[in-house]
Amino acid sequence: MPDNNQSTILIVDDTPENLSVLGELLQRSYRVRAANSGRRALQIAQSQPIPDLILLDVMMPEMDGYAVLAQLRAIPATAQIPVIFVTAMDAIEDEEHGLDCGAVDYITKPIRPAVVLARVRTQLELKRARDFLRDQNSYLEAEVARRMAENQLIQQVSIHALARLAETRDPETGNHLRRTQEYVRTLATALQDHPRFAAYLDHRTIDDLAKSAPLHDIGKVGIPDHILLKPDKLTPEEWEIMKTHAELGSHAIDQAEADADKSVEFLAIAKEIAHYHHEKWDGSGYPEGRVGDAIPISARLMALADVFDALICKRCYKPAFPFDQASRIIVEGSGKHFDPDVVATFVREFETFKRIALTYAE
Structure with a gap:
């Protein structure tokens, strides 16, 4: 069983066999969640634990992968989740379109396990690095704000101390x-x-x-x-x-x-x-x-x-x-x-x- 420190991956595909194959491949190393439609994927993506990575099929009924990705990017809670398209659409134009839509990678079916694992590992490492930098930036911004507020307070106290001196x-x-x-x-x-x-x-x-x-x-x-x-x-x-x-x-x-x-x-x-x-x-x-x-x-x-x-x-x-x-x-x-x-x-x-x-x- 994956522990609480493992990354969470959401796999999205309308074909049960594809979900089963990807799930068996990934669950040895990651916490895996699955959705068989675009709408269900959006619901899961906004629930805890928030996925660290989404493997998203493109050709799905009702709501295709492009529409799902657009919705994910429009929601603040999911906007930063990296998405890899996994699809049978293997034309170069399809891959270019997928990347233009905001996907971080593009994997064609039938999948090759070693390729999927390598791509997933790479994207998770990049996400951890981005999260670390974002956390560091947030900390630095908070620290700068704290010190500026402290300096402002010292300045105000000093001004009033001088003014009070005249007031005495x-x-x-x-x-x-x-x-x-x-x-x-x-x-x-x-x-x-x-x-x-x-x-x-x-x-x-x-x-x-x-x-x-x-x-x-x-x-x-x-x-x-x-x-x-x-x-x-x-x-x-x-x-x-x-x-x-x-x-x-x-x-x-x-x-x-x-x-x-x-x-x-x-x-x-x-x-x-x-x-x-x-x-x-x-x-x-x-x-x-x-x-x-x-x-x-x-x-x-x-x-x-x-x-x-x-x-x-x-x-x-x-x-x-x-x-x-x-x-x-x-x-x-x-x-x-x-x-x-x-x-x-x-x-x-x-x-x-x-x-x-x-x-x-x-």
């Missing part, structure tokens, strides 16, 4: 990082098909934007406590120092980027955001006073996200504004503080903004 200097910010991250993602996704933004906002860039957003205020670690934590209005001199956090942040990220062995895309975006998220559409922002499209898209999105969140949150110098009041202030800033198209998108996505704010409330 300004304890009122709470969930500000998560909220602004989701605001930026919302704006970027909604603008993905906009003619002014489509070339920039592909899926990878949107992911990098969201990933980078928490680093927008990393430069605050360089601002003295007496200014950063001052409960009263800053003096003009103190305000000038406070504004340097944009350049301090971009410089720190620039140094990190320089230390990397190769370019890191999200760091380049993080540097843009840190440096330019206080620029204003009309040129009245800082640190460079850039105007309009000269401000990077990443920073334009971050500017609106940052201001909206500041408006709806309580600070030592102001109460939390209601959502509708914050929205009006954002809309009033269209064409002055903010890119008008970004503001229009904010208006369309306002309900999403509110949902994010409530989900990650203080």
